[in-house]
Amino acid sequence: MNTLQLNRRTLLTATTVFAAGSLPWHHALRAAAPQIAASGKRCILLWMQGGPSQFETFDPKGHTEGKAIATQVAGVRFAESLPQLAGVSDRICLMRSVFSREGSHPRAQYLMHTGYAPMGGGTHPEIGAHVAWGLSSPDSEIPPNIRIQAGGGRGAGGGQGGPGAGPLGVRYEPLVVNDPASPPANTSLPVNEDRFQRRLRLLRANETLAPAAINAPGHLALVETASSLVLSPRLKTFDISDEPSSQREAYGTGKFGEGCLLARRLVEAGTPFVEVVLGNWDTHEDNGNRTSVLCDELDRPAANLILDLDQRGLLDSTLVVWMGEFGRSPKVNGRGGRDHFPRAFSVWMAGCGVRGGQVIGKTSDDGSEIIDRPIAVNDLLRTIYRALGIDANRELHVGTRPLKVADTGTAVDEVF
């Protein structure tokens, strides 16, 4: 079968709602269409911007500031500022031996989100874009890739998460929610609904009455999509004030808590990928205190997210991933801080078939080296894609160049 024809037809199906016109020819993706949307699998990425210290979180050592506490899993200890997460550790698969070579924030953020080192001339799609591409359903009014900025400040090291959808196209770009307690940008009508409808009627009439066909299909469909989103009752999904106060309290009132609650609402409504960003982990000064404050922001919402998903029967189909761009140095610097350390750091996952209550990989007593089961970034990403049922070997053709979802690596079997 002609792959281009297949592509055209499947694109037509996929674009009935997100009809942004067809892809530009040099970005034509000669790949099979989303086949697995029906799986109902979802992913929430808890992204710790700035690079959290593994020592004051999930890999405490003798030199860690503060005490370590026991968890639900025998012999596994977390930092004392994570009591709630320690309480759900039986659902968590912790990897203490992730490594990379990228020690600069933007490059490492790019790598962790894409599996590729940044390279001029093109963007590799981020995890969220691949997941949205693979798992979104064409009839949803809510965009399939959502990024929630949820506190901690954004200053840490520049960048704001992943690089977007690249050649997968704007349909899979993250829709950024700057404040989880407010609707996404530009979704409130600047005029009353009657007048908005009148404007739309005139716009449609102009298009029909244009003197010659404008050879740029798709724009009107995009206007219809955008207006159906702003007029849709499903826009209420973004409104966490709908939640009962018991839920609000369970997640906590901080921005990260609100972000996790919104993420749960979105996956419940069928959104395939939500990233919740907690920033400010770049603790070059005063690492102990600052990490402890951030753990307070993180602990209850993240733990409650796992419990809430479980109670709603969503944890089996929702993968929760916790990670940042790298870890922090075993050595404490002169300002009481820890510096960047990509050589060994911790990441955890829960849900979606992941076997909880286990730790994979081990670092040396001082945390400077991996002594068991090193996990490369692409091993990690392949594990995520396997959990979600996405073929990491799928090749996109960007112009004439083949591009794999994940170029190298092997999924970590023990996770499942």
Next chain:
Amino acid sequence: MKNIYVGACFAIFTMIPGLARCADTQPTATTRSVSAVATELDRLLGTATAQSADNVTLLRRMSFDLTGRPPAASDVRDLAFENGPEAIARASEQMIASSDFADSFARYWRNAILSDRSSNRVNLAAGPLEDYVRQSVENSVGWDLIVRGFMTAQGSVADDGRTAVIFAAEGKPEDVAADMSRLFLGIQIQCAQCHDHPTDVWTRQQFHQLAAYFSRVAIRPDRSGDRRDFIVSVNDSPFAPRGQNDNRYVGQPEHRMPDLEHPDRDGEVMTPTFFVSTNNVELGTMDRVRRATIAAELTSADNVWFSRAIVNRMWTHYVGGGFYDAVDGLGSKYEAQQPAALELLCNEFVASGFDIKWLASVITATRAYRQVAASASSDTNPGPSVAVVRRLSGDEMYESLSAVIGAQSFGQLIGGRAMNREPAAMAGVGMSGMGDSYAGVLPRLFFATAADLEGTTTEASVPGVLMLMNGPLVSRTLASPISLPSTTSRRYVDDARRVDAIYLKTLSRLPTPEQRDAALESIADSDTAVQGLEDVMWSLICGTEFGVRQ
């Protein structure tokens, strides 16, 4: 300023023995006139008898392509009284001679060089980069010399736009080599960084030999002044500390190709060698000579890829279809469509002294360019003989909105124009990546990647459309008293004339009678005439035609 750049280029090149010929690429008389070359191109492309677009459409098309903004309403009115190709030829000549041409060409290269970078600090280079390219084009500096400036730069990023490419590549030899090849030869040699090129003939060794020309260069932060700045620094000393965490502040005497089997070892020392000519310089050569040599080799008239890359790039940008499938899809294994036309245009471009204005004149004089544009919905490259509708770039959208109420008022509305000064908050959007400025945000809203700036796309995004429909930018534009034709002034006798004025401002044309009637009906339906006029303008700004150049 111009003399500094040009003087520096000449100073370097005339000092290197054997390269004097390359320094002598001042514009020379071409053998054939612009119209003769255009006619020959149309003959080769089979476009000589293609149906020409009408003058009003062409004026808008050329205005975006050559000046980066829509035509003034008065120019559209004037043209309405004159048919035939002479008026268009005159308009094209004026546009290419204007400073707007150099400005829009500079913005194009700002986007091509700085977009899609992982760090938003590259924005520091935006202003200086634009200044450098704009001044060079205004002063008719050839493309070869402009590129040599990029390749041989050193010093302050904030003061000297020639540093932009090396700065954007973070001064890392591999990334600098990859970008120089990709941007200026159209060849993605970096695919050979870790293994031999999967789809072309280049080897991993050849890639690292190119990187070796840039081994002595590095970027370091400059904290001496009170502003944020970086320095493209050169180290010719044999002593160079290795950086930590891949941060590299000092250049190394020689480049080493990493040992993939043993990443902890130093790797093999590479002799700087150019993969096209296979010429090399000896190990130990000073940075100044090493980079001047590769700059001269890469931009030489003998290097076919150098002229093919810029000719294909500008052709694709102006016409729509390309000789190659992508602006960086050149290489020995990729065949060009219509190779005879490509060769002709390349040869004449070289003979013109790599003159960018000449290239723009020839391309926009062809019938291939002036023909009725085809739909942008094809998913294969339609080839160089097909003109394609192009969605406006972020910069062009910016200029279009600005034109609705006049640049000065628009500047006041959003507070300044330069790339670093406009917060994304004004657009009411937060986007990922480098988008903290208008020029950064708008392309991200309307395009998937910077690569789309060089091709044709119909893609917009839901956040982009929401920004137009509901965002503060358009709302404030509509609410500004200057945007709308006055309902009290005697200049407009009735609402029909006001509707005409709105169409001219937004779409550079008058409405059809049916469109005028629809607008009048909507106005009659509104609470007030002002609201009605606002809604008419809204419906045009949010419609298809406003966002494309046909």
